[in-house]
Amino acid sequence: MIMAEPIERTESATPGPEEETTLVARARQGDLAAYDELIKRYQERIYATVYHMTSNHDDANDLAQESFIKAYQALKSFKGGSSFYTWLYRIAVNKTINFLKQRKNRQHLSLNDLDFNTEHNPDLVALISEKTPRRDAGLTELQQKLNEALLKLSEPHRLVVVLHDVQGLSHEEIAKVMDCNIGTVRSRLFYARQQLQAMLTDYLK
Amino acid sequence: MALKRHEVPPPGYFHNFSSEVIARIKLGAHRSSEAAEMPWYLKFVQIFDAKPAFAGVFASGLCMLLVFGIVNAERPDMSVAQSPMLIQTADNTASAANASVTGSQSSQPAQSIVALNSTNPVLDMQATAQQPVPVNELFSQPAPAAQAEEASFTPPGQ
Numbered sequence: 179m180i181m182a183e184p185i186e187r188t189e190s191a192t193p194g195p196e197e198e199t200t201l202v203a204r205a206r207q208g209d210l211a212a213y214d215e216l217i218k219r220y221q222e223r224i225y226a227t228v229y230h231m232t233s234n235h236d237d238a239n240d241l242a243q244e245s246f247i248k249a250y251q252a253l254k255s256f257k258g259g260s261s262f263y264t265w266l267y268r269i270a271v272n273k274t275i276n277f278l279k280q281r282k283n284r285q286h287l288s289l290n291d292l293d294f295n296t297e298h299n300p301d302l303v304a305l306i307s308e309k310t311p312r313r314d315a316g317l318t319e320l321q322q323k324l325n326e327a328l329l330k331l332s333e334p335h336r337l338v339v340v341l342h343d344v345q346g347l348s349h350e351e352i353a354k355v356m357d358c359n360i361g362t363v364r365s366r367l368f369y370a371r372q373q374l375q376a377m378l379t380d381y382l383k
Numbered sequence: 384m385a386l387k388r389h390e391v392p393p394p395g396y397f398h399n400f401s402s403e404v405i406a407r408i409k410l411g412a413h414r415s416s417e418a419a420e421m422p423w424y425l426k427f428v429q430i431f432d433a434k435p436a437f438a439g440v441f442a443s444g445l446c447m448l449l450v451f452g453i454v455n456a457e458r459p460d461m462s463v464a465q466s467p468m469l470i471q472t473a474d475n476t477a478s479a480a481n482a483s484v485t486g487s488q489s490s491q492p493a494q495s496i497v498a499l500n501s502t503n504p505v506l507d508m509q510a511t512a513q514q515p516v517p518v519n520e521l522f523s524q525p526a527p528a529a530q531a532e533e534a535s536f537t538p539p540g541q
Contacts, residue, residue, distance in 0.1 A: 210405055217401035225400070230387055239392075246404045247411065321386055343384040 202262050206253045217246050220263055223345060224270045230340040231274045231333070233325040241277055245270035260354055267341075267355045275333050320381060327377040335370035342367055 204212035224245055229238035249269050256265055328336055334356070341347045341355065342363075349367075353360045421429075431438040 210408065213408075214401050214405050217404055221397055221400045225392065225397075229390070229392070235392060239396075243400075243404050243407065247407055250408055251411075317386065321390065324384075324386060339384070340387075344387045 198262050199258070202253070202256065202258075205250065206256070213250055216262070220266055221246075223263070224266065227267065227340060227345055228270055228274050230328070230344050231271075231278065231336060233329055237277065237281075241274055242270065245273050248273065264351065264354050268357070271337060271355055275337070278333055323378060323381065327374050330377060331370055331373055335366050335373065338363055338366040339370045339374070 198216075201212045201216050205216060221242070225238055225242040228241045228245070229235065232238050232241070245266070249266050252269070256262070328339065331339065337356065338352060341352045342349070347355070349360045349363045352363045356363065431441070
């Protein structure tokens with residue numbers, strides 16, 4: 179199983195703090211154009227987080243949209259103690275966790291397609307071409323199994339894995355989003371990885 | 384986990400995402416402003432539209448109120464004088480007032496204060512007359528017809 183290092187977020191994707199503050203201030207005064215700009219900056223990250231938590235495109239679409247709407251309505255309560263995207267993440271994560279609690283007994287996977295670059299990822303090519311017990315398994319099957327394994331984790335553990343290994347957030351950022359300390363994040367990440375490795379033994383070398 | 388990063392939504396999904404969110408925000412704001420301008424009875428009806436169970440509860444409440452009103456209207460009027468509880472209360476108050484009157488002279492101011500503060504007609508009359516008042520006078524009922532006595536008039540000098 180590949181446990182990738184956190185992704186380096188590009189500078190262009192992350193706005194400078196001043197610019198973000200200005201946009202937030204304008205949006206707070208009801209400027210929807212400014213809020214539109216903020217949505218465009220964070221839509222992919224928020225969608226991806228929610229999607230990897232739910233493993234369902236439609237649910238992720240609804241939850242991501244609702245998170246942005248709720249954030250807009252609650253902008254006046256945003257004190258600026260943390261960065262806007264941490265605050266936005268927290269809203270999306272809380273909304274998703276509440277949703278998952280309600281949906282506990284009906285989990286339906288609706289997985290997105292893999293993009294074109296998947297086949298060119300050397301790690302993944304190596305994974306499916308080497309002599310593993312399930313080497314004939316295609317990427318789609320692997321994707322299915324991986325998502326099923328993720329869904330078996332508890333919400334806090336899944337969230338830590340998604341935010342760290344998929345989204346590339348640092349331990350400190352995850353601690354802020356989840357409102358817990360860094361030690362808790364680390365232990366949850368360790369436990370979640372162990373669980374995933376146990377569940378996906380057949381696919382590991 | 385690298386595989387997870389390659390899962391992407393349908394092509395073009397993010398092109399309309401922000402505009403959809405903004406449209407929903409505008410729709411929500413429009414609805415809330417419309418709701419603010421709406422008269423109260425339309426808001427009331429809208430609650431029933433949103434939750435039909437409320438309509439049932441409201442209708443049941445109205446029916447119960449109607450039945451209660453009908454039952455109450457058909458019950459014969461109980462006059463105040465016939466109410467045993469009220470008579471008992473009046474008796475207790477009267478005896479208390481009598482006790483204070485016969486007690487001592489010094490109790491007079493206290494009794495008058497009680498009489499002034501009280502709306503009980505028994506206390507008022509006891510305070511002024513210091514003698515038992517016929518019950519029919521208390522409740523403004525006509526006194527039993529006095530026994531007629533034949534008038535006898537003898538002109539002087541006869």
